[in-house]
Each structure stands twice: as C-alpha cells, then as structure tokens.
Amino acid sequence: MISAPFPPPDLAVLEDMADAARAVIPDNLRRHLDGVVIHVADFPDEATCRVMDLESPFDLLGLYHGVALGDKSVSATPTNVDMIFLYRRPILDYWAETGEDLHHIVRHVLIHEVGHHFGFSDADMERIERQAADRAKG
Numbered sequence: 001m002i003s004a005p006f007p008p009p010d011l012a013v014l015e016d017m018a019d020a021a022r023a024v025i026p027d028n029l030r031r032h033l034d035g036v037v038i039h040v041a042d043f044p045d046e047a048t049c050r051v052m053d054l055e056s057p058f059d060l061l062g063l064y065h066g067v068a069l070g071d072k073s074v075s076a077t078p079t080n081v082d083m084i085f086l087y088r089r090p091i092l093d094y095w096a097e098t099g100e101d102l103h104h105i106v107r108h109v110l111i112h113e114v115g116h117h118f119g120f121s122d123a124d125m126e127r128i129e130r131q132a133a134d135r136a137k138g
Contacts, residue, residue, distance in 0.1 A: 064116035
C-alpha cells in the first residue's frame with residue numbers, strides 16, 4: 001500500500017480556503033451573502049444522498065440549501081438559514097483525480113453554489129469565476 005507523502009487537508013483547512021474564496025467574490029454579490037452560512041463536511045448526509053439520488057456520496061462536491069435570492073419574499077418567514085455545503089472528501093477525490101489547484105476547485109464549487117443562491121445561469125457563474133480568479137491573483 002502506498003501512503004500519501006502528506007496528510008490530506010482537514011475540514012479547517014478547507015474552511016479557510018472557502019473563506020478565502022468568499023473574499024474574492026465580486027463585492028456587489030458578496031454583500032448579499034452575509035446571512036449565508038458556509039459549512040464544510042466530509043460527505044453529504046444520508047438524507048441528502050437519498051434526495052439527490054446519488055450513487056455515491058463522492059458524486060456531490062457542494063450543495064446550496066435555501067431559497068434563491070430572487071424567490072425570497074418579505075411576507076414569507078424563512079424556516080431555515082441559507083447554507084452552502086462543501087464536501088471535503090469528494091473535493092479531495094476530485095483534486096486527486098484532476099491535479100487541479102485545490103484552491104481553484106474550492107473557489108469553483110463555492111461560486112457554483114453561490115450562483116444557485118442568486119438563481120444565476122451557468123454563463124453568469126463562469127463570468128463570476130473569472131472575476132474571482134482575477135481578484136485572487138491580486
């Protein structure tokens with residue numbers, strides 16, 4: 001059995017990466033994320049796997065759970081906090097398979113889930129990713 005030359009990043013490291021990714025989301029969008037909780041877990045829970053009809057918990061890198069911003073109403077009382085879940089083990093598996101930069105993967109997944117919060121199209125999310133990548137470069 002071959003062992004990794006270093007331990008894989010733990011939950012706290014991915015949380016730090018998610019915070020860094022959130023910081024480079026364009027300001028006009030990030031200000032609407034104040035109430036959105038970002039939570040990093042090893043895997044989606046069993047209920048999520050069942051509802052999403054996943055063949056494997058490795059099939060889901062992230063998930064937005066809440067009401068899209070455009071669907072919110074001042075007359076509706078929210079029952080839950082809007083949350084973005086990032087799943088560490090599937091993200092690390094994807095990282096190992098692709099060799100992509102782990103920070104880039106975390107930023108990509110986070111922005112994709114933020115896009116669901118805003119109800120954005122894939123083209124909108126790609127534009128936001130380009131803007132965030134430019135900001136991350138400094």
